[in-house]
Amino acid sequence: MAKQLGFHVDARFCAGCKTCQIACKDRSSLEVGQLFRKVVKHEEGGWVKQDDAWVTNVTAYWLSVSCNHCENPACVKVCPTGAMHKRAEDGVVMVDQSRCVGCQSCVWACPYDAPQYNPDLGKVGKCDLCADRLAAGQRPVCVDACPYQLLSFGEIDKLEAEKGGTAAVAGLADPKRTQPSLRINPPKGAINAASGRDLK
Amino acid sequence: MRPDLSRRSFLKWSAVVGAGAAIGGVAATQGGLIEGTASAAGTPAPVKVVPQQCTVNCGGYSCALQLHVQDDTIVRVDTDQMDRPGFPAMRGCLRGRATRQFVYNPDRLKQPMKRVGKRGEGKFEPITWDEAYTLIATNLDRIIKKHGNQAVYVQYASGTDGTTRTPVTRLLNMMGGYLNYYGTYSSACYNWAGPYTFGKLESNSGDDLVNSKLVVLFANNSAETQPGGGNEFYWQMQAKKAGAKVIVIDPRLSDTSKALADEWIPIRPTTDNALMDAMAYVMLTENLHDQAFLDKYTIGFDEKTLPAGAPANSSYRSYVMGLADGVKKTPEWAEKITGVPRNTIIRLAREIATTKPCALIQNLGWQRHAYGEQPVRGLPVLAAMTGNIGKSGGGPGLRDGRKNAPSISLPAGTNPVKASISVFQWHEAIERGTELRPVDGLLNAPKLDSNIKFIWNYGGNTLINQHSDTGRTHKVLADESLCEFIVVHDVMMTPSARYADVLLPDATSYERLHLGRGSTNVQGDRFYLGVPAITPLHDIKTNYEVCSGVAEKLGIGPKFTEGKTWEQWLKEAVSGVAAKTPGFPTWEQMLKDPIYRGTSTKPVIAYEAFIKDPEKNKLATPSGKIEIYSAAIAKLAQERGNAKELPAIPKYVPAWEGPNADPALLEKYPLQLLGHHTKRRVHSTHDNNKWMEEVEQQAITLNELDAAERGIKDGDMVKVWNDRGTIHVVCRVAKGIMPGVADLPQGAWFTPNKDGVDIRGNINTITKYHPTPGAKGNPQHTNLVQVAKL
């Protein structure tokens, strides 16, 4: 198989600080409302009063998600102009804005909310894995931003071999949909409970 | 290779590859990407990369930023990538990374102005710098002549780094001085109470946490307060990776608990001492405590180690066993107060007592309450009972650790005025300064000769925003007959700036030369030199320029500047430290690599020498030992007549607005309101940063049960109120907060509408001005409120 770049997230320790989100916004100078990387909270559990005390089993965790440069990208399939495409040499999914018609089909199709509509341009923008930085020999800005060094990127097979992880995490879509190039070391209780329709 | 990258920075990048192992193998997985393609030029390159720092007062260590500057404009913000032994990459957090929204913010002040409307109204008109200096100089001179130097006050502020603010105090010292303050809004009770137990405060350094088996965090949310890499959270994470169990005690499921907690124990705010007392009860009744340690190193735990003159049954044991008040501090007793189930208390006590070593760590949130002196001294008792003090992997039950480093300062001269008020009491000193007496907390003087008449507020928002009870503060400030003149010098049109008589625009730290010291409460002390990355925007002047200008008008220009530029002053400061500190860089070296990191990679173990030999290495307390009972507090409390509120041993003292408050008050205002430090701001800095509003909208958080009871849905606008004020703000409905507790993160910019209702969500609209009994500190987490759907 051709080379496929992707992300690894060690979500076990993610504090949800959103530094990755801000570094990404800064790199692409994104207006409010557009997030190429976003950090989302997942909360579950409840509270019971017992005499004068509160008993709880509430847990919560954060997930940092961008475009996953899917092996089977829903966005590319639905794009009518071919603006959304998958780069052959490294599997990076990018949007060629000179072709984009702003129909937002990709926005609807992506189960990770990765393509972001830019109302000023009338076009869609998206994580391109910091292609300019890659070309300049740097890592993506989010990877370099996480204060706790929980984000990694590289060839997805090697990342998985080295760090393990899964994309089947409660709070994210069933990975069978698009085969995301994303591996997450999930926080406790988050494994194998992907949301969304089960695509058997 | 990109044209902008010098050979040195290219080598730096190679170093990044080399640091791959430390960065978790990232470089290794990249298939030689960094080196292999480095020569293939990418997008148009930034002209230069300027190493700088984030200098906001998060209490962290001023993370490294790398500003990409093109056409004199910051176009991107990068950060540190280099892990070194003991010093993980100082990667800036979201706030540091959002610097562009700070520098290029539309709220920046653009020119000097003077007030034209009523004070606080925010109506100004432009003046020249010369006019501004004259206005300040004539008023300062007039007020000192008429009221004396105690009428001059430098407002507590933390918006800029330390050396940058020295010129104000230097100038005022030359003018005969100013009224001092003691303490800080962050740590008033901590810094006041801790020394009564230990003399000088120490803590095991962060890198020692990996040696712990159990880490218990009390009111400690390092992931939000100082998210930058290498700060406290980083070391807590290392402890967890090394296999330690982490327990977090907090009314909120904080981000720290989300990321690290094996167990989260929610507790009602202001009641932590009850939890600790009950744990002590369990340890005592189950004989799990280290009596030998207590006997050898502490006084006042038992009757037999009480100092001479202490009344009978005043030891901590007697208190816990109910010998003095007839109330045994059982888990059942604590459950009623804290909301923590009795079985959890018992289990926690056993776990803490039997897991060795165990690091009990507090942070500052819990000491910003009515009796904030108590928890600060309470946790060290548990650390002593379990014999964890002086041990690697344990610790004294204080805050996270520090390593000592030389301090850097500019010559400010000495203040001829010795009188000092608590940092929290300034507005009382405006209203009735001459009535303040030592029993009120006045230090170094029997009384004040004058009320405060002149305030210099440089780089801070405590003038209204961060001080309790904005309604009352507004009234005091708006009355021009009380405080006669207010100078505000800042970068933004903050709520405090609205109260200026003369309002001056300052440079951000990215536009000026500055020298600072990363906060000392974390691993890896460091100094930094900041070189301006861009030409200052607008018609702005730095603090040194302003003070020089005012000095000139006062006829002491040459005396003030000694003919030196700001750069010369900083150079001298650096060579001063370098002369005393082997390995400290020269000015020229700092220009190249502006960050100096300490060199010690050996963990610090607090009070290690004392534990080894308590006779030879006495603590700086009156007894030389750990004072669980403090005769000094007992004496002070007697003088102040508030022994119930300020006991000689740490106790649970029910807060005036807490779960044990007056039932009628609780009926009216059933929710306890906290104002935690959110990651989206540093105090009030970045409140007007739109990227941060996107990170987390300013909102009050209610537990889902409390919200349901009030018919409130997530995202609804609600009204939050008590007798002191009303706030209209969005409501977040969450699971991760204890029922009965609400949270409105502190720091939002006070924005009253025409009815005086704050429409931004500034918690001080409803906080109370009620100094704590010992430190006379701020109790801003002590609030009862009601919330209803708007």
Add this chain to the structure above:
Amino acid sequence: MNMHDLPLIIYTLCLQSAVGIYIVSRMAAWTETSKAKRMRHLWLVGGLGVAGVIASALHMGYPWNAVLTMSNLGTSWLSREIVLTVSFGAAWLIGLVFESKEAGNVETRNGWSVLTSLIGFTLVFAMSMIYRTTAFPAWEHASTTFGFYATAGLIGTAVVFAGQLFQKGEEEPKALLPLLIGGVAMLALQMMAVASHGAYLGTAGPEAAETAALIAGPYAVLQWARVALTAIGAAIFMPLAWRQWAQKKVTSVPALAGALIALVVLGELAGRVLFYASRVKIGL
């Protein structure tokens, strides 16, 4: 309602109506020979098509690139839809010219109508597939396709039926019976689509469950409006109008005909607004 969805609501309703009216009107005109009767409804179809296309252009953020939208026929249902819309329009125009010039014989023209109808039929399918390939579980179901066909069929029969009624005195009541039956059948199809969608939502994960909750909760009024209005229109007003017609109570017929169109169209509009408003996306 999200105003950004408005262009899509108008586009899908207009084009589905156009296809429905076209196909039903061609069936009704199959055996006709007079130019006037064969031309009937054709201009309406064209008008609806044009309105729909204009609306759809408003949905695009950068319509200047519209020509590029047909470049991904391999996988993009939107590309296919656009090609089919253009083809349907072209086929309709050629058919219109044929009919107005009475070119060739009726059989040839009927043959062209069949071709055009097939294009229209496929267009409705393509339209539904656009929605079925999104990350909105509520849409990822066969009921989206059936629902779109039912919309086309229901509006098509209602409009053609009512249209015939307006042509006073020409029609034998018997000749209108197939339209009546067709209308009720399309109503049944729509109700089946609604029911199977509802059943499906319960089995399709948390987001679909949220959609179900939206339909049952805040948007219940839309759901009831679509069911009630289409049912009253097709199952009550259509037979009622037909009976009046059969009993030659001519005066009340135009009002009834107008009302039944309004009911069916409003019902379908409510359904379509609901379709968009109740979507819930997977994940983040």
